[in-house]
Amino acid sequence: MKIKVLDTTLRDGEQTPGISLTASEKLRIATKLDEIGVNIIEAGSAITSHGERKSIKEITSEGLNAEIASFARAVKIDVDAALECDVDSVHLVVPTSNLHIEHKLKKSKEEVLSQAIDASEYALDHGLIVELSAEDATRSEMKFLKEIFNQGVDVGVQRICACDTVGMLTPEKSFEFYKELSTINAPLSVHCHNDFGLAVANTLGAIRAGATEFHCTVNGIGERAGNASLEEIIVSLKTLYGKGQNYTIEDNDSSIYKTDINIQELYSTSKLVSRLTGVYLQPNKAIVGENAFAHESGIHADGVIKNAATYEPIVPELVGHKRKFIMGKHIGTKGLKNNLDELGIKASDEQFMEIFDKVKALGDMGKCVTDVDLQAIAYNVLELKREQKVKLEEVTIVSGNKVIPTASIKLKIDDKDILEAGVGIGPVDAAIVAVKKGISEFADVELEEYHVDAITGGTDALIDVIVKLRLGDKIISARSTQPDIINASVEAYLSGVNRLLEDVE
Ligand SMILES: CC(=O)SCCNC(=O)CCNC(=O)[C@H](O)C(C)(C)COP(=O)(O)OP(=O)(O)OC[C@H]1O[C@@H](n2cnc3c(N)ncnc32)[C@H](O)[C@@H]1OP(=O)(O)O
Numbered sequence: 001m002k003i004k005v006l007d008t009t010l011r012d013g014e015q016t017p018g019i020s021l022t023a024s025e026k027l028r029i030a031t032k033l034d035e036i037g038v039n040i041i042e043a044g045s046a047i048t049s050h051g052e053r054k055s056i057k058e059i060t061s062e063g064l065n066a067e068i069a070s071f072a073r074a075v076k077i078d079v080d081a082a083l084e085c086d087v088d089s090v091h092l093v094v095p096t097s098n099l100h101i102e103h104k105l106k107k108s109k110e111e112v113l114s115q116a117i118d119a120s121e122y123a124l125d126h127g128l129i130v131e132l133s134a135e136d137a138t139r140s141e142m143k144f145l146k147e148i149f150n151q152g153v154d155v156g157v158q159r160i161c162a163c164d165t166v167g168m169l170t171p172e173k174s175f176e177f178y179k180e181l182s183t184i185n186a187p188l189s190v191h192c193h194n195d196f197g198l199a200v201a202n203t204l205g206a207i208r209a210g211a212t213e214f215h216c217t218v219n220g221i222g223e224r225a226g227n228a229s230l231e232e233i234i235v236s237l238k239t240l241y242g243k244g245q246n247y248t249i250e251d252n253d254s255s256i257y258k259t260d261i262n263i264q265e266l267y268s269t270s271k272l273v274s275r276l277t278g279v280y281l282q283p284n285k286a287i288v289g290e291n292a293f294a295h296e297s298g299i300h301a302d303g304v305i306k307n308a309a310t311y312e313p314i315v316p317e318l319v320g321h322k323r324k325f326i327m328g329k330h331i332g333t334k335g336l337k338n339n340l341d342e343l344g345i346k347a348s349d350e351q352f353m354e355i356f357d358k359v360k361a362l363g364d365m366g367k368c369v370t371d372v373d374l375q376a377i378a379y380n381v382l383e384l385k386r387e388q389k390v391k392l393e394e395v396t397i398v399s400g401n402k403v404i405p406t407a408s409i410k411l412k413i414d415d416k417d418i419l420e421a422g423v424g425i426g427p428v429d430a431a432i433v434a435v436k437k438g439i440s441e442f443a444d445v446e447l448e449e450y451h452v453d454a455i456t457g458g459t460d461a462l463i464d465v466i467v468k469l470r471l472g473d474k475i476i477s478a479r480s481t482q483p484d485i486i487n488a489s490v491e492a493y494l495s496g497v498n499r500l501l502e503d504v505e
Pocket residue numbers: 012015045047048049071072073074075093094095104105106135165223
């Protein structure tokens with residue numbers, strides 16, 4: 001059965017407190033959603049502001065394949081605002097629970113019903129596709145809900161949607177609820193919120209019951225605890241309702257439920273949305289979190305090395321992610337051997353056990369060992385010394401409340417002095433910009449992640465910086481711990497760069 005995807009990252013997702021995307025950021029996300037096969041993009045809520053209308057217009061003028069929708073209340077001005085943006089459709093929302101009708105709208109049911117139908121007719125008369133949506137549907141009287149939907153269908157709305165606005169469903173109730181609504185003569189859509197952490201399960205329940213479209217957001221962002229997450233639903237539909245663990249890209253059409261989504265782009269889409277919205281992903285987020293395919297425990301790493309299926313429900317490459325073996329307290333010998341092999345380090349049995357003991361000791365101190373830490377430990381044990389290609393000679397920062405943060409940097413690269421300067425959003429950014437310029441002749445190293453932690457809490461704390469750097473396909477993590485955030489950042493960056501450049505040579 002074909003299931004349509006309405007992605008509302010740019011509307012409900014943007015309603016996450018604190019998020020406000022610029023028009024160009026919205027366009028980048030919309031373009032990505034279109035590329036990965038989203039059928040309907042809810043680009044925003046046109047009535048919201050002048051800026052919102054500008055963003056939606058930029059998206060509608062892009063000629064994307066997806067249907068572009070605007071949220072609209074059941075009022076003429078909202079539909080007019082949507083029309084001004086040249087959208088294809090409106091997600092026309094009307095509250096249906098007594099609670100919302102009496103306390104929020106302060107209207108009677110009859111008034112709400114005629115408001116919904118009038119607004120639907122108005123939108124249809126102006127050439128829009130209408131998805132008539134019931135807000136707080138799951139706390140509404142079924143009789144009234146059906147009445148609104150049936151009257152909507154009678155005047156020509158193309159789709160209906162029932163929203164679990166405050167996440168009150170359970171998977172069982174969801175199945176029953178959407179089963180009942182699936183008897184209405186129109187494609188049925190499900191919109192679930194995650195207040196009890198059940199948005200994805202409830203969405204799947206609704207699809208099992210006959211919903212043929214679901215609403216979702218990338219990374220599950222949205223009001224309060226968020227919405228049902230695109231990546232979790234897609235992977236569940238393709239694998240759990242298909243060939244399970246044996247699912248491969250070639251099996252795209254083998255699942256009971258088929259979507260147009262390119263599953264291999266889910267991780268890159270998640271990263272894009274996380275970066276542009278500034279909503280940092282919890283590491284244990286299913287499918288796309290940094291730990292979703294990371295293994296520290298020795299028993300797990302050993303199992304995964306022998307056969308990944310032992311501790312991975314799907315291979316990470318399926319969603320464009322990567323497997324990682326983390327080095328900490330719980331590491332075992334196989335996991336460590338794997339990481340040393342990846343770094344190209346060969347050790348005798350005795351040397352290996354010495355490296356292993358040192359990693360365990362750091363783990364006991366609460367440390368997580370980065371690739372560069374492991375390399376340093378191994379070189380120490382193996383009594384190897386490698387010359388660093390890029391050495392930091394000087395870094396100077398100018399920063400304050402009345403200047404653009406500026407950094408000048410002196411590097412020694414293969415005994416050649418390099419002087420560079422850079423400006424940035426803050427002093428750390430300026431320093432990294434300057435370093436990046438300094439090494440640009442040798443390598444284009446991308447900073448993929450930057451984490452900073454004040455270890456001892458106060459303003460005089462030791463600063464622990466961990467960076468993740470990419471050079472082509474090669475990704476490396478590196479750290480520096482120092483009292484000064486600029487020095488720690490530059491040192492962590494350069495130690496990662498040196499490690500990456502060793503591989504190039
Ligand atoms: C569950 C959801 O996600 S709903 C979507 C939430 N999204 C938004 O709120 C988008 C951003 N919102 C905004 O920019 C503003 O709230 C606007 C422009 C929509 C409205 O602003 P204002 O006119 O100042 O109204 P305000 O936001 O204070 O109150 C909302 C009004 O809409 C009414 N309303 C709420 N939902 C609906 C609806 N679906 N249909 C018709 N009217 C509605 C409320 O009753 C209230 O009207 P009232 O003051 O006459 O009682």
